[in-house]
Each structure stands twice: as structure tokens, then as C-alpha cells.
Amino acid sequence: MLLLKPIYITHTSAITPQHQAEGRLLDPLVADTDGKLQVIEPDYTAVIPAMQLRRMSRVLRMGVYTGMDCLRRSGCECPDGIITGTGKGSMTDTEKFVKELAQYQEGSLNPTPFILSTYNAVNGAIALQTRATGYNQTYVHRGSSFETALYDAQLKLNTVAATQHYLVGCFDEITPEYFLVKSKVGYWKKERDPGQSLWQQADSPGTLAGEGAAFFMLSNSHDGAITGIHALQTTYKTPVAAIGQVATELIVRNGWQPGDIDMLVLGFNGDSRDEPYYEALQQSIPGTPPVLAFKHLCGEYETSGGFALWLLCQLLNGKSLPGAVWYRAPDKERFHPRKILYYNHYRGQNHNLILLSA
Amino acid sequence: MEDLKVTLKQQIIESLNLQGMKPEDIDDNAPLFGDGLGLDSIDSLELMVLLERNYGIKIEDAREGRNILASVQTMADYIQANRKF
Numbered sequence: 452m453l454l455l456k457p458i459y460i461t462h463t464s465a466i467t468p469q470h471q472a473e474g475r476l477l478d479p480l481v482a483d484t485d486g487k488l489q490v491i492e493p494d495y496t497a498v499i500p501a502m503q504l505r506r507m508s509r510v511l512r513m514g515v516y517t518g519m520d521c522l523r524r525s526g527c528e529c530p531d532g533i534i535t536g537t538g539k540g541s542m543t544d545t546e547k548f549v550k551e552l553a554q555y556q557e558g559s560l561n562p563t564p565f566i567l568s569t570y571n572a573v574n575g576a577i578a579l580q581t582r583a584t585g586y587n588q589t590y591v592h593r594g595s596s597f598e599t600a601l602y603d604a605q606l607k608l609n610t611v612a613a614t615q616h617y618l619v620g621c622f623d624e625i626t627p628e629y630f631l632v633k634s635k636v637g638y639w640k641k642e643r644d645p646g647q648s649l650w651q652q653a654d655s656p657g658t659l660a661g662e663g664a665a666f667f668m669l670s671n672s673h674d675g676a677i678t679g680i681h682a683l684q685t686t687y688k689t690p691v692a693a694i695g696q697v698a699t700e701l702i703v704r705n706g707w708q709p710g711d712i713d714m715l716v717l718g719f720n721g722d723s724r725d726e727p728y729y730e731a732l733q734q735s736i737p738g739t740p741p742v743l744a745f746k747h748l749c750g751e752y753e754t755s756g757g758f759a760l761w762l763l764c765q766l767l768n769g770k771s772l773p774g775a776v777w778y779r780a781p782d783k784e785r786f787h788p789r790k791i792l793y794y795n796h797y798r799g800q801n802h803n804l805i806l807l808s809a
Numbered sequence: 810m811e812d813l814k815v816t817l818k819q820q821i822i823e824s825l826n827l828q829g830m831k832p833e834d835i836d837d838n839a840p841l842f843g844d845g846l847g848l849d850s851i852d853s854l855e856l857m858v859l860l861e862r863n864y865g866i867k868i869e870d871a872r873e874g875r876n877i878l879a880s881v882q883t884m885a886d887y888i889q890a891n892r893k894f
Contacts, residue, residue: 502847505826559861561824562854 514573532586536596538753594797620666661750665757695735714788865893
């Protein structure tokens with residue numbers, strides 16, 4: 452199998468349920484409200500022109516703001532490519548459009564919700580603002596949407612010799628209807644002890660609902676890199692018993708050994724149906740490396756991996772993380788991991804593995 | 810007629826989500842597109858939906874639509890002459 456060259460994250464931006472200042476997560480951490488972790492929204496008018504803003508629903512604002520903010524931080528005015536992943540796109544616009552279809556009996560419908568319910572609306576808005584006419588792609592691969600976008604960026608950046616910069620991100624939202632429908636099929640935890648961490652309550656099904664937007668500047672040049680993405684793999688409906696083997700094969704294929712991994716980023720979500728995968732993966736890595744968890748901070752959603760990567764970048768950028776972030780904290784106060792394995796899955800169906808270096 | 814224009818302005822503000830704008834901010838005769846209110850082609854589709862839902866008016870001819878949607882005054886004139894409800 453062809454080994455791809457790593458790609459590098461140079462800048463990040465995110466809208467999250469947690470308070471932040473200059474990209475640093477602030478203590479105290481924000482807990483969920485009624486089983487939901489909803490984002491703290493910034494002043495969008497600072498970044499998005501008013502005439503565009505008036506048409507955008509919440510998740511579009513989140514996505515466009517974060518993408519443009521990431522570009523601003525990087526100093527890049529026009530990226531060579533824009534790639535995003537989203538599990539649901541703009542649910543608000545989709546729900547509005549579908550409701551109007553029924554209400555007006557498929558008669559004349561408002562065009563705006565239809566146009567903006569399309570998954571690539573965020574990419575389009577960013578491309579219009581930056582006049583970016585290069586590669587532009589949106590992946591809607593449920594729980595592997597973001598990781599597929601990252602993988603596409605790696606493939607694209609491996610095809611060119613010159614230095615290029617891609618804007619890669621993800622966005623998803625909770626709407627009241629979505630929360631209600633998914634609560635009926637047992638997605639969310641019914642009874643919880645707020646005094647315990649999410650993963651300590653994995654003896655019952657259900658988790659917290661989440662949302663967020665995260666964007667990254669990716670380059671094939673190492674200059675200014677926060678971290679390198681070496682290899683990505685997405686799999687579908689991998690059994691618990693096989694996940695360790697999948698991870699080991701990816702590590703070995705990349706020229707590393709399982710014992711080289713000195714930090715894990717795992718998507719523990721407190722759901723008794725989901726936790727065994729993370730436990731199984733831990734068993735495949737020798738020793739007890741520190742484990743960064745993230746779904747107690749951002750909730751469960753299809754593109755929560757964007758939050759995880761943003762959080763990891765804060766750590767690798769030398770910013771201290773609140774102690775409650777860790778599933779298994781490092782022994783040393785100043786911890787500098789070198790080889791990192793990220794594993795996150797969505798409802799046991801979409802499994803995502805990434806090898807990163809610092 | 811004056812009441813109709815105020816109602817129409819309110820409907821335009823709501824339909825196009827013109828945040829921070831009040832009916833009195835829109836001049837009756839100012840162009841809705843281009844230099845005036847600065848609306849665009851998607852807004853023109855929204856205004857056509859507005860006319861159909863609120864007044865039963867369906868604009869079939871794009872050229873005619875351009876003249877009807879020129880300003881609040883032209884819209885109100887057309888509504889008064891052609892409204893179904």
C-alpha cells in the first residue's frame with residue numbers, strides 16, 4: 452500500500468460549548484444543560500457581511516465564521532482548496548424547507564432554506580468571500596464526514612510538489628426536533644449523576660447531545676506546524692473484537708510500533724453500547740499512555756472529531772488544559788507527546804483512526 | 810394604500826430578514842434592487858413567494874416581475890389592482 456506523506460496543521464479555529472480565549476480552553480468547564488452541550492456563539496457580524504448573515508441559519512453562521520476566522524489567523528487570504536465534513540448540514544433549513552413543503556402542499560416555497568439546506572453551503576459562502584476558485588468539496592459520510600475530509604486533504608496535498616494550503620473543517624448542530632426524534636430512539640442518557648464524569652456512567656445506554664464547528668489550515672509544508680497527520684483510516688461496522696487489530700495494522704503500516712504511541716485521544720461518551728470499543732482499543736496499546744477525552748466537553752455528534760483535533764492542537768501548542776479534560780492524565784505537568792493515536796467512532800458504525808505526531 | 814405599504818414593508822423585512830430595519834427606513838420609491846435596498850436575485854424569488862402567499866398573486870413573466878418589484882410603491886400598486894385576497 453502506498454504510504455502518503457504527512458500533512459500539517461498550522462492554524463485552528465473552533466466554536467465550542469466551552470469558553471475559550473485566544474484558542475485556549477478556559478476553566479471552569481461548561482456542563483450540559485438538559486442533556487445538551489450547545490455552542491457559545493461569537494459576534495458573527497465581525498466576520499460575516501450583514502447581507503450574507505441575514506440569510507444564514509445558525510450552523511451556517513458557525514461554519515462560515517470559524518472557517519473565515521481560521522483563515523484570518525493563518526494570514527492566508529485565499530486557500531488552495533476548501534474541504535468540509537458535516538453529518539447533517541443545516542438541519543434548521545432542512546426542517547424549515549420540509550415543513551413548508553407540507554404546509555403549502557408543495558406549492559411555491561421560499562428558495563433560501565432550500566439553497567442553504569444543501570451540505571456545501573458553508574464551502575460556497577467561504578469561497579465567495581475569499582474568491583477561492585480551487586478545489587471545493589463537502590463530505591457527508593455520517594460519523595466519518597470530518598475524517599474523510601481530512602483524508603481527502605491528505606490525498607490532494609500529496610499530489611502537488613509546491614506548498615499548498617487547504618482549509619478543512621466541520622460543522623453540525625442540535626435542533627429541538629433532532630434532539631426530540633433521537634431521544635425517542637434512545638440516543639441520550641436518561642439519568643445521570645452530574646457529580647461523576649461521563650465515562651464513569653457507562654453502565655447505561657445514552658450520551659450527551661453535542662454540536663460545534665472547527666476549522667484547520669492544512670499544508671504539505673512543515674513550516675509552522677502544530678502537528679502532523681500521518682495516516683487516516685475509516686472503517687464501517689467494525690466489531691469490538693477487531694478494532695485493536697485495525698489500529699495495530701495502521702500503526703505498523705505507517706512504520707511505527709504500538710509501543711511508540713505515547714498518547715491516545717478517545718471518544719468516550721458514557722454510552723454502554725459505545726464504550727467497549729474504546730476499552731478494546733486501549734488493550735491493543737502497550738502500557739498506560741495518557742488519554743485525552745473530549746465528548747464530556749462537546750457532546751456526541753457526527754463531526755465531534757473536529758473538536759477533538761482542535762483540543763489536541765491546543766495541548767500541542769503549549770496551552771495548558773483543565774485537569775477535568777483528561778480521561779487518564781499524564782504524570783508530568785509539562786507533557787509533550789510525540790506519537791498520538793486518535794480513535795473515535797459514531798454509534799458503532801463509523802470508526803475513525805488517525806496517527807499524529809508532534 | 811398607506812396601510813398596505815406599511816404592511817408590505819413589514820412583510821419584506823420579515824421575509825428577507827432585514828435585521829435592524831423598520832418600515833419607516835424604506836422609502837416608498839427607492840429601488841429595492843441595486844443601489845436602493847441592495848437586494849439580489851434570491852430576494853426577488855422570496856418577494857414573489859411573498860406576493861403569492863399573502864395576496865394570491867403569481868408572477869409568471871420575469872420581465873413583468875422586474876417592473877412590479879422595482880419599489881414598494883410599484884409592488885403596492887400591483888397588489889391593489891390584482892390581489893386575490
